[in-house]
Amino acid sequence: MTAYMTDIWKLRNFWMALVRNDLRNRYRRSLLGLGWSLLQPIAMTAVLCLVFSNLFDGISIREFAPILFSGLTFWAFIVAAMNQGCQSFFQGESYIRQHRIPLAIYPLRTVLGAGYHFLVSLVVVIGFVWIMKGFGNVPALFGLIPGLLLLFVFAWSMAICTATLNVLFHDTSHLLEIVLQILFYLTPIMYPPKLLQEKNLGWVLQWNPLTTLIGLIRQPLLEDTLPSANTLMASLAITVASVLLAAILLRWCERRLVFHL
Amino acid sequence: MNAIELNDVSLHFRVRRHGRTSLKDYLLHGLLRRGESNIIEVKALQQIDLKVAQGERLGILGHNGAGKSTLLKLLAGVYPPTSGTRRVTGRVSSLFDISLGFEHEASGWDNIRYRSYLQGETPRSVDARLNAIAEFSELGEHLDMPVRYYSSGMLVRLAFSVATAIEPEILIIDEVLSAGDHSFQAKARVRMRSLISSAQAVVVVSHDMDSLRQICNRLVWLDHGHLRMIGEPNEVIAAYLRSMQGDAQPMAA
Incomplete structure (x- = not known):
């Protein structure tokens, strides 16, 4: 695995150039550039705030809107990594057919692109939270850094998995859409986590790794604390598991994948 | 060996x-x-x-x-x-399917870079070669355009110019290439010969x-x-x- 990572690092000029190219295309095409892609979570937040803040008693908009916005931003990254990840080998098909280089490079390209966008959105979220309720403990924001690193590795691993499965089975992306849709409701994105806990449905959240991962973002951002040791350890375990899954999948069929493209 | x-x-x-x-x-x-x-x-x-x-x-x-x-x-x-x-x-350099694998939205210049990086080069080593590659391709100011607008002949020229810019150790060629128009083909053939004579080993498929x-x-x-x-x-x-x-x-x- 070290040799594999070294190979990837040696080719950094290649994939970093492609990522830059992707980002340039993404942001150059639209008149407002970045604006459009940020508009979606902002609009969603606004609408959902209107609707749900009336449904959920005992929670003010000032508190609810940051929960929503941070959740939707987190979710947009996960979805982008996995959905676009699906296509990453097909996108790199012509390179794959000519050169023997580590296949993990292609999902990496996708996730770096999505990750960049995630970081930009996160800056907007931070500004938003600051306006809505301010930060009691600014240094806690640095607690985002380990979480972001873990999230990035997790997303890369998952993108490798979806990309591989999508080459082997053409309905992977459809299936993934459904799975993500379901997960969206099983993850405390649109609602405060304590809502389910009060209704004795806490176990749903407990067994959902995304609940843990979302804590990496929300604890520093909304609760003014560093991520708790619990959250960090659990996230680390989840990330390691995802890396193992990706590594096993690649070891099993990386070399043969070219026949299925 | x-x-x-x-x-x-x-x-x-x-x-x-x-x-x-x-x-x-x-x-x-x-x-x-x-x-x-x-x-x-x-x-x-x-x-x-x-x-x-x-x-x-x-x-x-x-x-x-x-x-x-x-x-x-x-x-x-x-x-x-x-x-x-x-x-x-x-190190193996392969010349097959070379007209595939372009980033269509990027300019010819950028694509020269991507392909060179793919062959293991660094930004500095590409900088040194960039002009020579561009000159050999004879694409001139077309290189500023996105590759999307290139004709297939232009794509082959570009690909060939990049792929043959570094001296390979082991060269693998599918069909002796028919790249671009008549004058370019003659030039390509000369370059091919010199690559073949400088490579340590060559494998070529041809009819x-x-x-x-x-x-x-x-x-x-x-x-x-x-x-x-x-x-x-x-x-x-x-x-x-x-x-x-x-x-x-x-x-x-």
Whole structure:
């Protein structure tokens, strides 16, 4: 695995150039550039705030809107990594057919692109939270850094998995859409986590790794604390598991994948 | 030392009769334990033993579908052998499918960079070569345009210019390239010659007997995935042509 990572690092000029190219295309095409892609979570937040803040008693908009916005931003990254990840080998098909280089490079390209966008959105979220309720403990924001690193590795691993499965089975992306849709409701994105806990449905959240991962973002951002040791350890375990899954999948069929493209 | 060694290499792959498998079908078949009728196994290469020494120029000939391109891709490392071992000592540069693999929204300049990086170069080493590559391609100010607007001839020029800009150790070529218009072809041929003479080992597939005779010191004749003959170019070509006539006569009769 070290040799594999070294190979990837040696080719950094290649994939970093492609990522830059992707980002340039993404942001150059639209008149407002970045604006459009940020508009979606902002609009969603606004609408959902209107609707749900009336449904959920005992929670003010000032508190609810940051929960929503941070959740939707987190979710947009996960979805982008996995959905676009699906296509990453097909996108790199012509390179794959000519050169023997580590296949993990292609999902990496996708996730770096999505990750960049995630970081930009996160800056907007931070500004938003600051306006809505301010930060009691600014240094806690640095607690985002380990979480972001873990999230990035997790997303890369998952993108490798979806990309591989999508080459082997053409309905992977459809299936993934459904799975993500379901997960969206099983993850405390649109609602405060304590809502389910009060209704004795806490176990749903407990067994959902995304609940843990979302804590990496929300604890520093909304609760003014560093991520708790619990959250960090659990996230680390989840990330390691995802890396193992990706590594096993690649070891099993990386070399043969070219026949299925 | 041998630059390339293949020991008892076979390559089989599975092709689907129609479309790609869906997870749904896969699970259904798995549950019902029905045979996978959708899959055909292609034996593209069978028990190939091949050694290419340093300094050798090996040519491959054979009918369409004999496995020539598959063998090249296996040598380049794109295809893994199903069984047997492949050992290649040295950096491989491959010239096949070169007109594929462009970032269509990016300019010609950017694409030169991407491809060079893919071949393991650094920004600094590309900078040093950039102008020479551009000049050789003769694309001039078209290089500022997104590659999307290029004609296929222009794409080949660009690809060829980049791919041949670095001196390869082991060179793998599919068909002696017919790149671009007449004047460019002449230029490309000259460059190809110089690459071939500077590379430590060359493997080339071609249907052009004359160029095979000129370039190669040894020829391999592939027939339905089998290595049918290997030896001195004139002998192999003669045997190959004889068999072609032998095949043709009964049909004419």
